[in-house]
Amino acid sequence: MSDTAMAVDSVPVAGNCQVDFQFEKNNKEHRTDKISTKRLITRRGQSFKIKLNFTDGFNPSETKLQMVFKTGPEPKNSNGTLIEVPFTKSLNLKRWSGIITSSTSSKLCLAISPSPRAKIGYHTLTLQHAFDLDVQYHIGTFVVLFNPWCSEDEVFLNSDLQRDEYVMNENGIIYVGSSDYMSDISWNFGQFEDDILDICLKILDKAPKYVKNPSKALRRRGLPVHIARIVSAMVNSNDDSGVLVGRWSPPYSAGVYPGKWNGSPAILRKWSENGCRRVRYGQCWVFAAVTCTVLRCLGIPTRVVTNFDSAHDTNANLTIDEYYDVEANSMGESEDSIWNFHVWVESWMTRNDLSPGFDGWQAVDATPQEESDGTYCCGPASVNAIKEGEVEMKYDVPFVFAEVNAHCVNWLIFENGEKMKIDVDESRVGHKISTKSCGTDEREDITSNYKYPDGSVQEADIFEKANRTQNIPIADKTLNLSMTTDLPIHNGKPFTVSLVVSNKTSKKKVCSVNFWAKKRRYHGVSENKCIKKLKQEITISPNEDMKIPVKLDYKEYGMFPDMYNLIKLISVVTDVSTEEKACAIKDISLINPKLTVKMMNFSAVLNKKVHIEVSFQNSFPEILKECVLTLEGAGLIEGEMEVNVPNVAVNELAKIKCTFTPYKTGLKKLLLDFDCDKLRDVKGFLNITVQEK
Template identity: 70%
Template sequence: MSTSENCELISDKCKVDFQFEKNNKEHRTDQISKTRLIVRRGQSFNIKVKFTDGFNPENNKLQMVFDTGPEPQKSNGTKVEVPLTELINAKRWSGIISSSTSSELHLTISPSPKAKIGYHQLTLQHYYNPNVQYYLGNFVVLFNPWCAEDEVFLDNDAKRDEYVMNETGSIYIGSSFYISDRSWNFGQFEEDILDICIKLLNHTPEYLNDPNEALKERGCPVHISRTVSAMVNCIGDSGIIYGKWGGPYTSGVYPGKWNGSIKILRKWNNSVCKPVRYGQCWVFAAVTCTVLRCLGIPTRVVTNFDSAHDTNANLTIDEYWNVEGEPMGVSNDSVWNFHVWDECWMLRNDLQPGYDGWQAVDATPQEKSDGVYCCGPASVKAIKEGEVDMQYDAPFVFAEVNASCVNWLVFENGEEMKLDSNESHVGHKISTKKCGFDEREDVTSNYKYPDGSMEEARVFQKANRIQNIAVPEKILGLSMTTDMPAYNGKPVAVSMVVSNKTSEEKSCNVRFWAKKRSYNGKTEKCCFKKFKKDITIGPNKELEIPLKIDYKEYGSFPDMYNMMKLMSVVIEEKSKACVSALTDISLINPSIIIKVLDTDITVNKEVNLEISFQNTIPAVLKNCVMTLEGAGLIKDELVVKSSDIPVNGKAKVNCKIVPYKTGKKKLLVDFDCDKIVNMKGSLDIIVKE
């Protein structure tokens, strides 16, 4: 912050009491700090100013000056001069003298509900002689979901507690057939996190090039959420996270290892803004949630299962396979087992009425938006209604939940055969943490109408989604099922049922492939299990073919999701008629059990923990490490090593933590070994005064 060279900036003739603890408690920022002033816009706060050489307010009319940015200017709103009046005006910057003596002023100050967020410098200056200024100090202004005049106003106490104040949450992963959850430590109220979040806004290419121009939109939640979306990934800027969707991860951290945002943000800050390696979609979304909640924008993490990545914007996902079950790589389109983004709550004054509320924001770098790797905010209501012409990036989000999918079989001579076409393969069980509960809430109906409904057809027509030509009725049928749930280390039972829908006997060739798959839709080229069989099926008959996949066949997986793709194709020898079945499954890891051994859990007092784990893998587990983390419980992280765990053996470790904040906190545990990576466990802990 700067001041005019002609001004006499006085700081030694007055003392200021910002009443940090009282003001911050009233503004719900006392969890961040009690030693500096952090306020929310549109809400008043009180300070005391004592003049060491005396002061007469009748003879010395004063006005307040609020500066933000390196070169404050009235023209762009980074310098605001506010006279002291008789009444507070809640719709703009204002202030009153609530009481005074010959040496002391008590001021009540109200930031505008549209104030720029970030650092502000406060000075008092003589109304008739602005060259004499009393420097009072700096404070921080945040968005205010409790203020009806703020664009992020959320009129529900429970939702504000969840989407602004909650420092922990759940992220849903796995597949639409078996959804699992993992806890995450957002940690938005650690004191240094606020400064890192503001630093992030000040390191955009736009700000570094022209701060005054960039600061024009610093009070707009649409702009801030879009900026954070671009800066959480590091492509094209000095953003936070480097994305990587396949190994090796030797020069960084495997994305599944992270338990929370705090370590990532601190690592970025301490490395002079070098990107943290590595992240995947849930890491991008979780860090985005931390930043936006810290700044005061209500935010929640959302998972879309069977999520389409439509690279050519034709709302169709084409996948090509050869006769050996190998992906051909013809198309860049893909369907992710799950994809995670955020929703932010705000007004959309830049859109026509009716599209306020939850807005989809995605920091995972997939496609460019206006030349930048960011996505959103896209009105969730607009997505549901097929209004794909609305800013920002509505067509891309619409495709994620609505694209149709076509699978093709490519023969050795290059001939292509359409295996199937599915109009409703993507956009299932869209999930977020339920407000106030550690449960999953299904929000699919916020994004789309029921499959096959008249409303869905109307939306598709509006969005110009190309309907696939109907596949002719097949003479064969094929279904493939697995016993669920399936557990890591145990055999996986698969059942294929081939049906002959004609009155003639059919001779067929059955092929089955199983391969490992990453969550973003990429499958390994080689298969860990293949099966071929010639069969004969009588007229209008069914034939079941049971298979079993053993642990010795699938073994350990390259990532934490233990995912495999199962594919089967049946070809009738005479007519070459073909049917196929594809399914993805995710194996469930054993559970981590966490116990608190003390009955009295109080702040700044040691707490004894016991963590145990039963090995269900038919192999000895080596190099076992448990990593503990938790906002208000552990200031960084605690690493505990364990001895090798034999087959069917049980590991049990004891450790101590010292909670440093009161309230309901969540302890997170990450378990790693040579055969399993990033198993997760968590426990809620109530810390008393």
């Protein structure tokens, strides 16, 4: 690089030395140029080059120099926050090292390599005389991040495809809904957006242990297990000045309904700009998505994972007990619950704190459910340890094991207080565990990573190995009950539930059938009010299956308490003569109308207007009013853009035209969110490749 070029891209330090950090070249080599090309951002175990021009007459070729790296408010040798490094003849990529690649009477060219175990965050570099410490040149500050491309780093991931997806991809898909009919949400992780890196590092510095004793806390700032645990605790605000406060039921006043969010940057910026005051509100997928943003930004490969029919086992006995009265109202006798879905993240790392065999994907959950070592956090829990029932391994393996493996026991409580065990289901939880596939927008089923097949010998053996509960005997049944629906079920349309009662004996049975339908939220809480009831008596011939259709209409179910349109179906059939009972419980999810979006331009070009058209079909038997379309997308729209939409008549196809100007090149994802008076947070997306001019 010429002296003239160096002067343009250089930073004067203390008036004595000009520093050319070669921001663009170094950051590109370290795969951090998407964050910035105006400051130096490096990755552990990988060298970078800088040029120095001494302007005070100092002759570096006649002086023996050494480098001093400092991090934290009170750098010390004792905790590894102050490291003195002599120049050597060759770089040692296994520790902090540096070489002088060339020198003159006033200039130095240096190659420097941070240790693959370096503490992440801001570091300052000083050059000093090896024998006269009064001779010092403060070179400047740079950032060190984890390096999944470095085989010596604990987060090393040996796959270009996976690194591109789990570190570099700023967009993702989160799976929600129910195991019978899942839907997906596109999400803007935005880990390379301007200022997000500084916010992520601020999150680490706001952790209670760091605030109390920075010197002690910094000892572990280079350990991915420790960083994942801090982020898990700090993304929720239950114990600290963390990012998000959770709320699972109205009102959502003084905040944002969780389903409204489309991306992490808006949440993180709001937290930072408001003095690190908690942002209202989050639910599991929001906690997980923000966690993914922070960990990817810091360089830890991370993906968002959804577990359908997820158990929340509060007493760690691997049994989920649910109690109902004769009107199918939840009795609230147990704090256990089954969520239609629950979302966490997996991060890739070596587990040097565990015995061999438990490296790789680790479950990390920021949703505040239970305390872990006195703090609302969860993980990192080795996914392999979960599958093998190694419940003694840290961190929080028993809790995640229960989420995918717990047995479910349903109880009926009569008016006199008598309890009757009506159903035991060993396979009700832990279904269709899902994440976005590498390089595509397809779903990848990773259930087999967490558990052996339901009903298999291996699953039974692992459950027994976990040794947290006794086997629950249940008598052979002569009466069975199941419920089915035709999928998909569309919100705004009528649908039918079929009750199937089976007589397994050679004698005729007279039975009483009860059916209830209630709206519910995704985390397991049902409304007390029934939207549909049925009670009738039937006669079933020997060895017969009788189907009883029950129709539900839009007028009966109407609007839902959240964006997942969930209905809990409960039915109990009773043999009138023997009082034998059979029970069936099923959750269904109604599908919202789709947003269809298309680009009207031939192509998208940097800093040129893009025109799109969004269409939406009103499938409801009523006019849709108060319609608003919100658009967001990293590199496409700065912040959010809202478009007010006229009322949409019954069966009308609304068409909405929007314009925006992309400000970054590459593959980008436009995210859309539609709200109206009858439904909210209908999601859509469009992949857009933005080209140079």
